[in-house]
Amino acid sequence: MTNNTDDTSKMSPSERILATRRKFLASAGLAAPAALATPAIVRAQAPIRWRLQTYAGPSLGEHVIKRQVDAFNAAANGEMEIELYYADQLVPTSELFRALQNGTLDAIQSDEATMAAPVDISVFGGYFPFASRFSPDVGAMFMYYGLDEIWKEAYADIENVTYLSTGAWDPLHIFTVNKPIRSLADLNGLRVFGVPTAGRFLSRYGLIPVTVPWDDVEVALRTGDLDGVAWCGFTEMYAMGWADICKYALANSITGAWFGSYYVNTQSWEKVPPHLQQLYRSTIDQSHYYRLIWYWGGEAKLRVEGEKMELTEIPSQEWAQVVKDAQSFWDEVAQESPRAARVVEIFKKYASDMEKAGYPYR
Template identity: 25%
Template structure:
């Protein structure tokens, strides 16, 4: 019996029984683990990873699932780069500047003192050279990254004593995130790089004299106002902290084009959602903190001027000795100059006017 006759007489059941039909393969389910550098109690910054994972699952129809693990569950908060690089986990969600000890260039991917605000950072990343330059840098760590959240401009932190001038920083032990500690150190302070979940007990016991985290909503959750009365602004070291999604390069390369597109879309969604959440929640939290006795203060003018001068001198030094820093920071500095010129006539002028009105 020839093939045509077989098809005509046996129908599909006969074809399958005879083994004549091509094999049909169902799409294989994907299961990843993501290590966060943040505690679960912070639904904003830790929540960014959960938002990303939920969006990946939804866009893939449940075929691509990512379990999110808080700091300390499967690896320490500051161990996630090593974890992704070595393939212990497929992904991590973190603040890049935590890892400036490996190379100062990491800090540029998150925030550096007197760098970019959140809008400018997104512009540099997505439409400038930021994504390209940082991916070239991360490639040496076997990592590909995606922007995945921004806190917006931050507060300057909680202090046990009032700061009246830059001289008050001398000998002061302050928890300060990542790279900004290098600037504080040059100004006489003693920086402490402590994960978010460990800050409160250190401040309560007097192990540290001051601490910054992010802003009112998270700070209120962590209870810093109970152990340090003075709340300073602005966080000059973080005009807008960008969070990154780090993915092991081999794991990413194994994804289909469709799943790579899902990762890109989900991270972009989480990127926007995080700052929107902070912008909604911070004003109410600030009013509640002040109402409960927090003493809101601006940093003294001489401290701000000294911090700016110290930061620029540090960047010049790093540009002389670290080629990676020189390449990435050089591009960011040019971008920052153009952005500040533009914002001077638009955003900043509009904001100053609106903030002076009684609404």
């Protein structure tokens, strides 16, 4: 007789999916950092201490940043320690950039649009409508098409902030509490919490973007102050518990992945020795990889097997108008600065190349 200590028979479909992914990531060595064996060294000075704040709350932060910080702290062997803070714990998310620049924070994880970074590419951070179809698109555009150079160039103009890296998060969908979306007309008047650029685009269909502190979203959904969220994909809805409140999920995706980035205070960064700088960059890459699996695997399975939300869809003919409108939105944004125009040209070039490449790219 076998003793099954990992019985999933009594779990709901979504609970089984999440448990399976946790088990896979643990077996792959991704679920939690392992301490690295290093020789004991007597140190003559105190360790470097950093404060890092993420845009994410605790339940989401466990997946998008905590593993990276834990891995770094373990591997730094006492030479450096990062204290992690979640959304709004030290400063409001809207003030993340200012707090980083003035040294209140040593490092942050966010996107430009959410934290109102004073760079002329801020509109592209987070969710830029239809900039990507799949999460690997983000890394490909940064590595092969020149977005990384443009981001570095933009932050070189900003005093005391250094940009390090951008990765992909989840796709953007609209989730609603009581009002199903089955046509563009159903967007009219919906009060939705979301990221700035996507909200700006969707407002042309009557959607009303609403900004509240991250910790207040659940209460606002329950009290009816919010009709829904346009802030994430299915994986985050389940992870954060918002899927327990929202009854409907719009299957049409506004874009394929969130552009999320890592930044450091320049003075703090320059005090870190090269080997620890490299360690920090390496754990960022580790975080990018973990998230790619966590989101990519979770999104599909939760759409198919998740039982908490009913999927709705805007008909393809209507949705084609949204895609067409996005092109005019791109051209509108391109007029904002020469650098913005260069980003839009990369989006267009990349989309064209992917269409020509065909399956499995498009």
